Amino acid sequence: MQPDHSSRRQSRRWFLRLGAAWSAALVACRSRSIGPSSEPRVLGAPVSPYGSRSGFEKATRFFNRDTKVPLEEASSRTPLHDTYGIITPSSLHFERHHAGVPELDPSTHTLTIHGLVERPLVFTVDELKRMPSVSRIHFLECSGNSGSEWRGGSFDSDVQRSHGLTSCSEWTGVPVATLLRECSVKTGASWVLAEGADACKLARSIPMSKIMEDALVAYAQNGEPLRPEQGYPMRLFLPGWEGNANVKWLRRLKVLDRPAMTREETSKYTDLMPDGTARQFTFVMEAKSLITRPSGGDTLPGPGVYEMTGVAWSGRGRISGVEITVDGGSSWTPAELQSPVLPRAHTRFRWTWTWDGREALFASRCTDETGYTQPTVAALVNVRGTSSQYHNNGIQAWRIAADGKVSNGNRG
Amino acid sequence: MQPDHSSRRQSRRWFLRLGAAWSAALVACRSRSIGPSSEPRVLGAPVSPYGSRSGFEKATRFFNRDTKVPLEEASSRTPLHDTYGIITPSSLHFERHHAGVPELDPSTHTLTIHGLVERPLVFTVDELKRMPSVSRIHFLECSGNSGSEWRGGSFDSDVQRSHGLTSCSEWTGVPVATLLRECSVKTGASWVLAEGADACKLARSIPMSKIMEDALVAYAQNGEPLRPEQGYPMRLFLPGWEGNANVKWLRRLKVLDRPAMTREETSKYTDLMPDGTARQFTFVMEAKSLITRPSGGDTLPGPGVYEMTGVAWSGRGRISGVEITVDGGSSWTPAELQSPVLPRAHTRFRWTWTWDGREALFASRCTDETGYTQPTVAALVNVRGTSSQYHNNGIQAWRIAADGKVSNGNRG
Secondary structure (H helix, E strand, O other): OOOOOOHHHHHOOOOOOEOHHHHHHHHHHHHOOOOOOOOOOOOOEOOOOOOOOOOOOOOOOEOOOOOOOOHHHOEEEOOHHHOOOOOOOHHHOOEEOOOOEOOOOOOOOEEEEEEOEOOOEEEEHHHHHOOOOEEEEEEEEOOOOOHHHHHOOOOOOOHHHHHOOEEEEEEEEEEHHHHHHHHOEOOOOOEEEEEEOOOOOOEEEEEHHHHHHHOEEEEEEOOEEOOHHHOOOOEEEOOOEOHHHOOOOEEEEEEEOOOOOOHHHOOOOOEEOOOOOEEOOOOEOOOEEEEEEOOOOOEOOOOEEEEEEEEEEOOOOOEEEEEEEOOOOOOOEEOEEOOOOOOOOOEEEEEEEEEOOOOEEEEEEEEEOOOOEOOOHHHHHHHHOOOOOOOOOOOOEEEEOOOOEEEEOOOO | OOOOOOHHHHHOOOOOOEOHHHHHHHHHHHOOOOOOOOOOOOOOEOOOOOOOOOOOOOOOOEOOOOOOOOHHHOEEEOOHHHOOOOOOOHHHOOEEOOOOEOOOOOOOOEEEEEEOEOOOEEEEHHHHHOOOOEEEEEEEEOOOOOHHHHHOOOOOOOHHHHHOOEEEEEEEEEEHHHHHHHHOEOOOOOEEEEEEOOOOOOEEEEEHHHHHHHOEEEEEEOOEEOOHHHOOOOEEEOOOEOHHHOOOOEEEEEEEOOOOOOHHHOOOOOEEOOOOOEEOOOOEOOOEEEEEEOOOOOEOOOOEEEEEEEEEEOOOOOEEEEEEEOOOOOOOEEOEEOOOOOOOOOEEEEEEEEEOOOOEEEEEEEEEOOOOEOOOHHHHHHHHOOOOOOOOOOOOEEEEOOOOEEEEOOOO
16 A cells, blocks of 8 residues: 655654653564565666656655745745755755746856956856866855744744755865966955846855855755756855855856945845844854754654754854753753764754653754854844844744644744 | 767866966966856746756766676666765765665565564664664775776776776664664674565675674665665665675664675675685775776876866775875875865865876875775785685776876776
């Protein structure tokens, strides 16, 4: 009999009760007959040129189909509840497009570097791929991730809907510093405009200091060429900085002596403060963590011992610690960080929880190597109000009811 | 005009000459007009549930179609020349099947643990997924990788054909030690037989010490469930040990007081020595490295400065160093190791080479944290003869001719 293998259903059957409850699980295991299950006795499928996942697996990116936002200008979210480790499968990396995914031919697409340089240059994709390159494992997060939590979130939101705009990949590319040195940057150059080749020509101004520190023109992701929805054949990659500044389908870098004040850094992607002014160029994604299992939408079968797990990351470097509360923030205990703990990358954490069967509010909070600790949403609102959509790195609480149902704990 | 985007052609256009030759490249770049290339002015594709690679990308696993070996009992090889960083895309992970890829239903497939245990247990996939898990980035290598080099290899072999039976992924699963503790292993237990659910029921005996040290029942790879050709829904994973022992489609672990002496550890997967005896249970994949670019099949356009890159790994731990020779082994200089350098994982190395345009023999050799240094093939042959197919971790030399053509340098 073919069961329902929907992502939702699979994901809600995650939990094993250990300890006291573990005995019951063992009884269940023992009660089955020991012996082979029905298995194939004929040859299976042959080797193949390029593999694909099992037809039994159905996890997908989530996007809202019932909205007036065209799907070419929408976002899709990583199923954090159903992913493992720190690498996000490229096929499930979140998306955020402003004019859809262009189909660019790598044999004709070029990157132009011009503006305040002695020697403007045009690079083909092949030329870039021949240059000295680096690979690094980094998260990428949309600045709008968990934006709904500014206003307490939705009661029925789950971790994919609330926090699925973060993913983590191994990115390979050429340091932009290498390219700019070849162009001989002129005196006074202090910003670089990065422009994409999508129909809206999305553009952001990036400070020269970041460009020279660690910016990449990335052409590969998780060992193979960038996926189309991640900017194929090349994108700007700015470790730890908000997603939209990592311009996809990169076609142009113009060296400037001031920011270009594009639409995406004036009317969009600024943070409206309570006094009516707006924070601008708030690039860094601050330290953030969340428990992905158990999380909103789960139902625990009863009191017992459970493994909690989740991810933490910081745009300023390595995660130095993650703590867990199961009493609404009164007390915190350290979770185990899984190695490797890499700078500006998702860090997987795990913790063992004995749930006594009573209503509880549980959450994680992280600290990064600069000593900064993830704040509460209330602390953020206290400073920034509730008019901003962006840069909500507040603690995400989940509430478990006595019946085992888990829901968004950020709602008062 | 649509160019030929075959994997082979792409891969042979990798090189950039820096330094003196770099000036010519800059002239080439400058000679193009500065301005937008032809790019879309209409909306692109919408967000999607599960992404796929660009239609322009054609890299594939290699397998020989012109052989009497059925493709259900064959191997396919990772295009090491066309992959980046340390993560191998799951779709391009090498394969080696003995009876094809079975289609197993995760709702009915089970893992039985029995033999010398107090409590035999049967686990469903869901039960395993609820248990405390770990994720680790590790290489997996077939013991037959670069087996052709025992006899000098083929003149026209490239790095995919000669060495493509190694790949590296992030694996997630449950420590086997956790499962065995729940079964209460009896006194005298010293080996574990692992058996797959493929039609041939491939089986290997694994020493209890390895099982308890770091063996996993792995159910995820690179953030999502195992691919079918990697053992979906679960496989044994033995960090640093030869591929075939990492039994795929795992159905049974039987605890024993001696090895089971299966076909795959008696007539197969043993190493025939010059005196007619055979080494048995040679599980560990010793330290190994190779230059993937440039490598056999490449043609360098002329003298100049080139970036060399490749991968190194050791079944005994971390790589501590990689050295490069460009004079046939007379002198060696250190390459740069790219972080993170993880135990029992591919480590990416890079080195800058000024080629003077004359014939040369170039190669890499690595040393691991135990102090062991990768030997020459000649040194291996001196001890083991040429009757073995397996465990050739010798230095792989490439020869560049004066016309820039690169070929297998292991041929005398």
